[in-house]
Amino acid sequence: xxxxxxxxxxxxxxxxxxxxxxxxxxxxxxxxxxxxxxxxxxxxxxxxxxxxxxxxxxxxxxxxxxxxxxxxxxxxxxxxxxxxxxxxxxxxxxxxxxxxxxxxxxxxxxxxxxxxxxxxxxxxxxxxxxxxxxxxxxxxxxxxxxxxxxxxxxxxxxxxxxxxxxxxxxxxxxxxxxxxxxxxxxxxxxxxxxxxxxxxxxxxxxxxxxxxxxxxxxxxxxxxxxxxxxxxxxxxxxxxxxxxxxxxxxxxxxxxxxxxxxxxxxxxxxxxxxxxxxxxxxxxxxxxxxxxxxxxxxxxxxxxxxxxxxxxxxxxxxxxxxxxxxxxxxxxxxxxxxxxxxxxxxxxxxxxxxxxxxxxxxxxxxxxxxxxxxxxxxxxxxxxxxxxxxxxxxxxxxxxxxxxxxxxxxxxxxxxxxxxxxxxxxxxxxxxxxxxxxxxxxxxxxxxxxxxxxxxxxxxxxxxxxxxxxxxxxxxxxxxxxxxxxxxxxxxxxxxxxxxxxxxxxxxxxxxxxxxxxxxxxxxxxxxxxxxxxxxxxxxxxxxxxxxxxxxxxxxxxxxxxxxxxxxxxxxxxxxxxxxxxxxxxxxxxxxxxxxxxxxxxxxxxxxxxxxxxxxxxxxxxxxxxxxxxxxxxxxxxxxxxxxxxxxxxxxxxxxxxxxxxxxxxxxxxxxxxxxxxxxxxxxxxxxxxxxxxxxxxxxxxxxxxxxxxxxxxxxxxxxxxxxxxxxxxxxxxxxxxxxxxxxxxxxxxxxxxxxxxxxxxxxxxxxxxxxxxxxxxxxxxxxxxxxxxxxxxxxxxxxxxxxxxxxxxxxxxxxxxx
Amino acid sequence: xxxxxxxxxxxxxxxxxxxxxxxxxxxxxxxxxxxxxxxxxxxxxxxxxxxxxxxxxxxxxxxxxxxxxxxxxxxxxxxxxxxxxxxxxxxxxxxxxxxxxxxxxxxxxxxxxxxxxxxxxxxxxxxxxxxxxxxxxxxxxxxxxxxxxxxxxxxxxxxxxxxxxxxxxxxxxxx
Numbered sequence: 001x002x003x004x005x006x007x008x009x010x011x012x013x014x015x016x017x018x019x020x021x022x023x024x025x026x027x028x029x030x031x032x033x034x035x036x037x038x039x040x041x042x043x044x045x046x047x048x049x050x051x052x053x054x055x056x057x058x059x060x061x062x063x064x065x066x067x068x069x070x071x072x073x074x075x076x077x078x079x080x081x082x083x084x085x086x087x088x089x090x091x092x093x094x095x096x097x098x099x100x101x102x103x104x105x106x107x108x109x110x111x112x113x114x115x116x117x118x119x120x121x122x123x124x125x126x127x128x129x130x131x132x133x134x135x136x137x138x139x140x141x142x143x144x145x146x147x148x149x150x151x152x153x154x155x156x157x158x159x160x161x162x163x164x165x166x167x168x169x170x171x172x173x174x175x176x177x178x179x180x181x182x183x184x185x186x187x188x189x190x191x192x193x194x195x196x197x198x199x200x201x202x203x204x205x206x207x208x209x210x211x212x213x214x215x216x217x218x219x220x221x222x223x224x225x226x227x228x229x230x231x232x233x234x235x236x237x238x239x240x241x242x243x244x245x246x247x248x249x250x251x252x253x254x255x256x257x258x259x260x261x262x263x264x265x266x267x268x269x270x271x272x273x274x275x276x277x278x279x280x281x282x283x284x285x286x287x288x289x290x291x292x293x294x295x296x297x298x299x300x301x302x303x304x305x306x307x308x309x310x311x312x313x314x315x316x317x318x319x320x321x322x323x324x325x326x327x328x329x330x331x332x333x334x335x336x337x338x339x340x341x342x343x344x345x346x347x348x349x350x351x352x353x354x355x356x357x358x359x360x361x362x363x364x365x366x367x368x369x370x371x372x373x374x375x376x377x378x379x380x381x382x383x384x385x386x387x388x389x390x391x392x393x394x395x396x397x398x399x400x401x402x403x404x405x406x407x408x409x410x411x412x413x414x415x416x417x418x419x420x421x422x423x424x425x426x427x428x429x430x431x432x433x434x435x436x437x438x439x440x441x442x443x444x445x446x447x448x449x450x451x452x453x454x455x456x457x458x459x460x461x462x463x464x465x466x467x468x469x470x471x472x473x474x475x476x477x478x479x480x481x482x483x484x485x486x487x488x489x490x491x492x493x494x495x496x497x498x499x500x501x502x503x504x505x506x507x508x509x510x511x512x513x514x515x516x517x518x519x520x521x522x523x524x525x526x527x528x529x530x531x532x533x534x535x536x537x538x539x540x541x542x543x544x545x546x547x548x549x550x551x552x553x554x555x556x557x558x559x560x561x562x563x564x565x566x567x568x569x570x571x572x573x574x575x576x577x578x579x580x581x582x583x584x585x586x587x588x589x590x591x592x593x594x595x596x597x598x599x600x601x602x603x604x605x606x607x608x609x610x611x612x613x614x615x616x617x618x619x620x621x622x623x624x625x626x627x628x629x630x631x632x633x634x635x636x637x638x639x640x641x642x643x644x645x646x647x648x649x650x651x652x653x654x655x656x657x658x659x660x661x662x663x664x665x666x667x668x669x670x671x672x673x674x675x676x677x678x679x680x681x682x683x684x685x686x687x688x689x690x691x692x693x694x695x696x697x698x699x700x701x702x703x704x705x706x707x708x709x710x711x712x713x714x715x716x717x718x719x720x721x722x723x724x725x726x727x728x729x730x731x732x733x734x735x736x737x738x739x740x741x742x743x744x745x746x747x748x749x750x751x752x753x754x755x756x757x758x759x760x761x762x763x764x765x766x767x768x769x770x771x772x773x774x775x776x777x778x779x780x781x782x783x784x785x786x787x788x789x790x791x792x793x794x795x796x797x798x799x800x801x802x803x804x805x806x807x808x809x810x811x812x813x814x815x816x817x818x819x
Numbered sequence: 820x821x822x823x824x825x826x827x828x829x830x831x832x833x834x835x836x837x838x839x840x841x842x843x844x845x846x847x848x849x850x851x852x853x854x855x856x857x858x859x860x861x862x863x864x865x866x867x868x869x870x871x872x873x874x875x876x877x878x879x880x881x882x883x884x885x886x887x888x889x890x891x892x893x894x895x896x897x898x899x900x901x902x903x904x905x906x907x908x909x910x911x912x913x914x915x916x917x918x919x920x921x922x923x924x925x926x927x928x929x930x931x932x933x934x935x936x937x938x939x940x941x942x943x944x945x946x947x948x949x950x951x952x953x954x955x956x957x958x959x960x961x962x963x964x965x966x967x968x969x970x971x972x973x974x975x976x977x978x979x980x981x982x983x984x985x986x987x988x989x990x991x992x993x994x
Contacts, residue, residue, distance in 0.1 A: 361857075361901060412903035413847065449851045478856025478901050492856030498867050500855070 019050040019145045022078040026060035026085035032119040037130040044134045050145045052076055060085050061094055070102040080144040084112035084137045087691045105149035107655055112140035116694025117706055128702030139667035146660045150593035157243030158343030159584045162187060164235060167195020168566055169558025169573040170348035171221050176577035178226035182584055185340050188231045192295035194218055195350055201381040203566055204430040205457035215294040222296040238526050241637055242553030243589050247340045253333035255302035259325045262298040269322035274306045279378045283385030288319045292383055344553050344580035349523050351559035354409030354416055354512040361479040364510060368394040369486050372512045373427055380434055392507055394486035399506035401443035403490055404428045405477060410513035419534050421513030422563040425452045428511045429465045436468045444470045447477055480508060514563035527554050528742055530778045536562045547576040550684050555579050594638035596651040603628055603650035609642035614744035618642060639743035640714030656709055662722055668705035669726040674803050677704040677791045678728040682712045685736035686776040693781030700785040701792040713746030717753050725810040727803050729795035730770045737775040764809050767802050769794055833880035842911040847904040848872045854898035854908055866891035868898050884919040890926035920987055933988040937979060940965035940972045
């Protein structure tokens with residue numbers, strides 16, 4: 001919990017040592033060397049000012065590579081390091097740790113991203129790629145010369161967790177953490193925990209009874225001394241940062257208190273019947289109800305929207321009259337707002353199923369005997385509306401033949417989702433087996449395109465279904481026709497025979513896919529998450545950080561991250577719990593030393609920084625005219641919006657100083673600036689989006705030079721002016737989409753500043769088209785690539801006179817005060 | 820069309836050429852067969868839309884361009900509507916027909932219709948039955964098209980010559 005020592009703070013007592021920079025250009029096998037002449041880049045770097053050593057190396061991140069750098073640091077007395085390799089989002093921590101082991105401060109390492117931002121996106125332009133790599137190194141060296149050592153602060157991590165969503169993933173994560181000794185708040189918006197797994201009849205591939213294996217976990221978590229289960233509860237806001245979050249919960253009134261014995265007399269007496277959501281509307285429930293027998297808590301709840309009573313005004317007292325327990329039902333109950341302080345958060349908010357109504361050719365919602373697989377689960381479930389007897393909704397008769405249609409709303413470019421939903425093949429096979437086990441004479445046809453039985457024990461189950469006579473027919477029906485007696489006729493092509501089939505069924509079950517919940521955008525904003533193109537929450541790294549999110553201290557579990565079965569959900573929940581455990585067991589976490597440094601002498605107390613800070617981390621102190629500011633370090637996340645706003649050099653952003661960024665700009669525009677696009681990208685979204693373009697090998701023109709800031713809010717108007725002064729062909733300012741800023745709303749300041757610049761340019765008669773503002777998520781690699789392509793055209797068309805004019809206009813009028 | 824069992828001549832250039840002519844969605848097809856299943860023509864003929872798409876993907880040019888079934892599509896676009904992959908099936912079939920005609924393959928019925936256009940300026944001939952029908956509807960016996968003015972027909976012929984429509988279908992226009 002130590003704050004940086006006074007003397008070591010940047011700029012205060014700067015050590016005036018000559019920079020001795022070591023540059024390492026990585027081949028990354030052929031990943032970089034395949035389309036960039038790494039030797040030429042290394043030779044070029046050797047001639048840059050401040051560079052005393054430059055090498056190229058096959059795999060810089062390997063142990064021998066790191067050992068070599070450590071030795072070089074000692075042998076050549078290096079005091080700065082530039083590693084030109086992959087994205088700093090991947091290996092910056094690796095090289096920082098290595099430098100530290102060699103006795104160099106971790107903030108004296110700078111990376112040039114010549115893989116994701118260069119070799120992978122210019123695969124067929126070796127000349128342009130090599131040229132760009134050289135300049136990226138030059139920019140990094142320019143910044144490295146100005147880097148300063150920093151001391152990281154440590155903040156305590158509260159040993160408490162909030163788990164959002166109490167399906168099987170949330171329950172598992174809560175149990176693991178509670179068993180490890182942490183306090184867990186398990187937050188569920190429905191009246192009972194259990195989630196989707198509680199609705200399902202059996203699980204594949206072992207055919208376990210779903211509720212039989214879930215119910216013990218539900219009651220265990222319900223009575224665990226370390227777990228507080230909050231049902232009817234929704235997250236309203238989240239503030240704070242890793243280790244110290246504050247979550248505000250709205251807990252809706254249940255109107256029945258803990259004295260409830262779950263006898264059900266109230267429900268029997270209640271005159272209001274509405275469709276039961278738990279049974280997907282296949283049966284009804286009362287206004288006072290419990291969704292299913294094993295519900296936790298077992299306490300009944302009043303659905304006040306459908307109840308005849310409106311709060312304390314009683315129009316009907318039938319439930320109160322029927323209840324034997326005193327003061328059990330209380331219509332005076334009120335919604336509560338609860339603040340929870342936690343150190344870590346696990347998001348396990350689950351997913352929805354695809355609604356096949358849009359696929360009109362299958363008649364779902366119109367033909368009574370066309371159902372979804374989730375509805376089927378309720379129909380075959382002993383706890384369901386038919387008591388586990390498979391019957392047709394139209395006449396309550398058992399069907400003699402049943403058809404399943406696969407890939408409903410999955411793998412489609414039109415109505416539905418483009419991805420494979422992972423579970424539907426096995427769910428159908430399991431469902432077919434369930435029918436065969438109970439009613440062996442039922443004929444079952446499964447219409448499919450590909451059967452994906454990839455998991456442990458899956459192929460066995462597939463084989464079993466075939467051996468029991470389930471017919472698998474390759475070729476999806478083109479249409480379902482409604483027949484007299486509510487039978488359904490399916491017409492399509494058996495592709496393996498090239499013959500048309502035309503069959504009649506008593507019941508047709510649509511194997512629907514999984515999709516993100518409708519409210520997932522709300523969850524995304526609350527916890528500052530990103531989404532992949534499929535709409536599910538994005539992990540920090542698809543391979544190596546599969547349950548972390550870009551927000552430190554927030555982890556993912558279950559179908560909120562992607563469609564998965566119960567086993568995978570539980571596995572991921574254990575992983576998320578383990579990741580949260582690591583933070584909490586340690587009890588403290590280091591935060592990056594990227595907060596602003598206050599230069600009191602320059603501050604005139606204007607308070608602009610206070611206004612733009614998204615975290616209220618700056619306070620005004622004293623009275624005018626001697627007003628000054630105070631920075632609350634613990635609340636600051638280092639977005640740099642204050643630094644960009646300050647006109648008086650009163651705030652210096654550690655590790656992203658004006659000087660350093662200007663050095664990068666100048667480095668980018670030293671040669672042929674007219675042909676260049678100068679791009680500012682934020683660490684979380686647009687820089688990550690450019691990384692994504694690289695990983696996906698999306699090709700774009702090589703004339704762009706990217707400068708990374710933590711937030712687009714750091715991009716000061718002066719950086720843009722500097723770019724034009726240095727004759728950049730075009731400038732791109734980019735960040736997260738407006739609602740998705742990683743720093744709450746700092747990118748609104750970005751927008752404001754760019755709009756101001758546009759106005760200024762217009763007034764000065766300059767071409768505003770040369771300054772572009774755009775937003776990219778971390779998954780919008782293609783959008784980023786397209787934008788660069790579009791901007792290349794702007795650069796090619798710009799009149800040289802226009803460049804002269806802008807350069808002249810933006811030349812600083814008078815020399816600014818030097819520190 | 821080659822017999823079953825006979826080796827197919829794979830021609831990857833054919834697939835590329837079809838894609839170059841705007842059929843880039845062909846690569847998306849994963850043979851689910853909703854196209855065949857919904858095809859009103861396929862229910863009464865041997866036409867299998869899915870198979871046609873597969874042959875194009877694999878480059879079986881000789882199975883596609885000279886085939887009779889290429890002309891069995893009525894361009895009703897049901898397959899386009901149902902295709903989950905967004906393959907522009909009908910457009911692809913039209914592209915294939917253009918390519919087939921360029922190589923001298925054209926269904927007899929289509930050829931006759933096209934020939935009628937050259938001869939009369941109308942795809943559908945104006946027989947006595949039509950004249951009678953028009954009379955009963957109190958319409959002019961001859962519709963206000965090329966039929967009512969020989970000069971208009973000459974213009975249509977000019978267009979057909981300029982676009983080499985006549986050469987395309989193997990019918991010469993005199994003069």
